[in-house]
Amino acid sequence: AQTVTQSQPEMSVQEAETVTLSCTYDTSESDYYLFWYKQPPSRQMILVIRQEAYKQQNATENRFSVNFQKAAKSFSLKISDSQLGDAAMYFCAYRSDRQTSGSRLTFGEGTQLTVNP
Amino acid sequence: DAGVIQSPRHEVTEMGQEVTLRCKPISGHNSLFWYRQTMMRGLELLIYFNNNVPIDDSGMPEDRFSAKMPNASFSTLKIQPSEPRDSAVYFCASSLITGGDDIQYFGAGTRLSVL
Numbered sequence: 598a599q600t601v602t603q604s605q606p607e608m609s610v611q612e613a614e615t616v617t618l619s620c621t622y623d624t625s626e627s628d629y630y631l632f633w634y635k636q637p638p639s640r641q642m643i644l645v646i647r648q649e650a651y652k653q654q655n656a657t658e659n660r661f662s663v664n665f666q667k668a669a670k671s672f673s674l675k676i677s678d679s680q681l682g683d684a685a686m687y688f689c690a691y692r693s694d695r696q697t698s699g700s701r702l703t704f705g706e707g708t709q710l711t712v713n714p
Numbered sequence: 715d716a717g718v719i720q721s722p723r724h725e726v727t728e729m730g731q732e733v734t735l736r737c738k739p740i741s742g743h744n745s746l747f748w749y750r751q752t753m754m755r756g757l758e759l760l761i762y763f764n765n766n767v768p769i770d771d772s773g774m775p776e777d778r779f780s781a782k783m784p785n786a787s788f789s790t791l792k793i794q795p796s797e798p799r800d801s802a803v804y805f806c807a808s809s810l811i812t813g814g815d816d817i818q819y820f821g822a823g824t825r826l827s828v829l
Contacts, residue, residue: 700745
């Protein structure tokens with residue numbers, strides 16, 4: 598079974614600075630997808646960014662980018678020019694591309710990000 | 715689009731009572747997921763449907779939990795009888811499986827408290 602690990606329960610960053618959240622995963626599969634979701638105090642789970650494992654190029658979405666290291670099974674999220682609205686719990690998630698495994702998301706434990714003004 | 719709609723937003727009930735959580739997926743989506751979030755276990759999949767058919771219910775804790783999807787626009791998760799350990803936030807998510815990537819869009823969740 599796949600597992601996802603986020604080793605940083607809490608992180609903090611100054612407004613306008615850059616922060617990196619770590620995520621590692623364990624799988625024997627070669628094709629899969631990785632995601633970062635954001636959960637603000639409103640509780641809503643919001644997709645931040647996704648990465649296809651077969652793509653070598655790291656995904657970017659505006660101020661959010663990932664560092665995907667397939668061999669190391671690492672998938673970190675970098676937030677540039679941090680804003681107060683970025684404060685939230687961030688979850689790393691894995692989804693298999695295999696039909697038999699279905700479309701379930703396996704989540705990490707989460708990292709609580711605080712943005713200081 | 716209004717997104718995934720869950721009701722109620724909050725539910726407080728007493729042990730032994732029946733609880734029904736409701737979900738309306740995004741129109742056009744063909745897959746629906748129920749997740750549970752607790753401090754102890756984090757976010758875990760309970761069950762998911764594809765084209766209204768349950769595909770994987772291995773995450774359903776026990777017989778007290780049941781889920782239905784009578785049509786493409788509605789699903790329920792029922793707990794009967796409820797117990798204090800069922801207290802959690804329950805999320806519904808939907809996606810459109812197109813043979814490749816299928817992003818799951820989440821509802822706002824239902825916070826369940828069983829006293």
